[in-house]
Amino acid sequence: MTWFLRALCLMVIACVAPAQAAESAAGSIKRVEGAVSILRAGATLGATPGTPVLVGDRIRTAADGSVGLALADDTLLSTGPNTELVISSFQFNPTTQEGNLLARLLRGSLHVVTGLIGKVSPQNLSIHTPSVVLGVRGTEFIVQTDGEGP
Numbered sequence: 001m002t003w004f005l006r007a008l009c010l011m012v013i014a015c016v017a018p019a020q021a022a023e024s025a026a027g028s029i030k031r032v033e034g035a036v037s038i039l040r041a042g043a044t045l046g047a048t049p050g051t052p053v054l055v056g057d058r059i060r061t062a063a064d065g066s067v068g069l070a071l072a073d074d075t076l077l078s079t080g081p082n083t084e085l086v087i088s089s090f091q092f093n094p095t096t097q098e099g100n101l102l103a104r105l106l107r108g109s110l111h112v113v114t115g116l117i118g119k120v121s122p123q124n125l126s127i128h129t130p131s132v133v134l135g136v137r138g139t140e141f142i143v144q145t146d147g148e149g150p
Helices: 002-023 116-120
Strands: 025-033 036-040 043-046 052-054 058-061 066-071 076-079 084-093 098-113 125-128 133-135 140-145
Touching: 025 036, 025 084, 058 066, 098 116
Parallel strands: 098 125
Antiparallel strands: 025 052, 025 066, 036 043, 036 058, 058 084, 066 076, 076 098, 084 098, 098 140, 125 133
């Protein structure tokens, strides 16, 4: 009987762990073209549609790469080639539609279509580059930086 309980516990753990990981995800990758990678906790992961995006992830595109992300508040982020983007902070409460988003564009280009955070609390959405901080007051914009700051 103990083997049965152990097997049952392992099955429960296997089912709960992915659900917990999905709950902590800021969003997921929707589209990938060319070479795109995610640096997470010291490891480099390949980016494919459906891959969760976590707070702290560094998303890199190569010269032939671009990626589209959808965050939990329906914000859409699209990067161009030779881009490095970090999701520094993301919190969203789907019930109250309150939250915050801080992304750092280290180099390259980023097209943003704001979701609920940008519409409900635009002051809680900002994009940092090496030389400026962009406070959002619209619903769609493009940011580009060569990565050289002051």
